[in-house]
Amino acid sequence: MHYNIIPPPNELKDIVSYFWVCTLDLSKQANQTYWVVANSLTEITFAFQDNKKHSELLFTAVQGQTNEPNHFSVKGYYHLFGVSLNSFALPLLFNLPASELNKEFISLNTLLGKEGDMLTEKIALASNTRERINILSNYFIKLLKNKRNDDKIITEAIKLIKKCGGNKKINELSSQFCLSEKQFKRRFKEFSGFTPKLYNRIVRFESVIKSNTNWSTLTEAAHLNGYFDQAHLNHDFKTFTGFSPKDFYKLSEQF
Structure with a gap:
């Protein structure tokens, strides 16, 4: 397994903890279980069939911060791309109390509706990790210009x-x-x-x-x-x- 952490751009360093990429061993059976452990962050994940250019996007997942371990059955994947958000990003960006996402494991569409669909399509069409980071970064920066619930x-x-x-x-x-x-x-x-x-x-x-x-x-x-x-x-x-x-x-x- 190869796991890499990529720091966010300066404009997002307060709300994005990091971007990350995980590629599993292609010689082994595709992973059909998504494991969750306690996490102080909220993660948005995009799961791909493999790490090749224009690989099929199999599913998206928004994993809310949690104090409990869990696991979920998913389509077999080998490659993951994601972003880990500080929990206070939820009220700031989406006007949503962080507590509403506790222990949740939902699709990006469920969280964001049509915006989630559009974001998912852009990520699916991107050629590489750098493009995907730019897509999410631009989206978050745009939301930051209209800050919502801040403390x-x-x-x-x-x-x-x-x-x-x-x-x-x-x-x-x-x-x-x-x-x-x-x-x-x-x-x-x-x-x-x-x-x-x-x-x-x-x-x-x-x-x-x-x-x-x-x-x-x-x-x-x-x-x-x-x-x-x-x-x-x-x-x-x-x-x-x-x-x-x-x-x-x-x-x-x-x-």
Whole structure:
């Protein structure tokens, strides 16, 4: 499996976390299962038959941020192109509370209607990844010119949790932004999809996955990322992926 991350243009760096491309081993059977693990981001995915020029677009998927693992039966694919959006992009771009997409796995058409159809057609006709990135970037930039539901305080709080790797005390955050804990939690959920405590926990777990080249044992990973001990990290692996750490990494090797 080949997986690449592409940074967004400067105009989108606050709402787009990254673009990504994933190509599976063409010598193996096409993947007919789309696996989902806990994710603080919202992902828009386009699945293709293979990675050749003008490959057939098989399906689109909008995966809302989630705290639960899941899997879905899909048409067999070998190549994926996608964009991972910060959750506060949903109210900002689409005037949609982030919480409305929690745990959802829907088509782009279901989310955007005719606009989704037009966007899907453009992506299907594009020749390569760079063209697809340009199509989505131009679409998001156009939407940004007509910003809808924005909350700069909560957006900054979300960014701070990300920057701290999910190791930020919630009462300190609400105090820092001069909000009562009740106000903070209500506004936070609209723009992140989660309570601050759960979002913090998901981001901390994501930090473990992203830092896997910086540690050699799970005990080291736990300590580097703010866990009390490995047992707590093992518990989060099971909760957020559905697998033990060993089985989770074994699964990724199959593709």
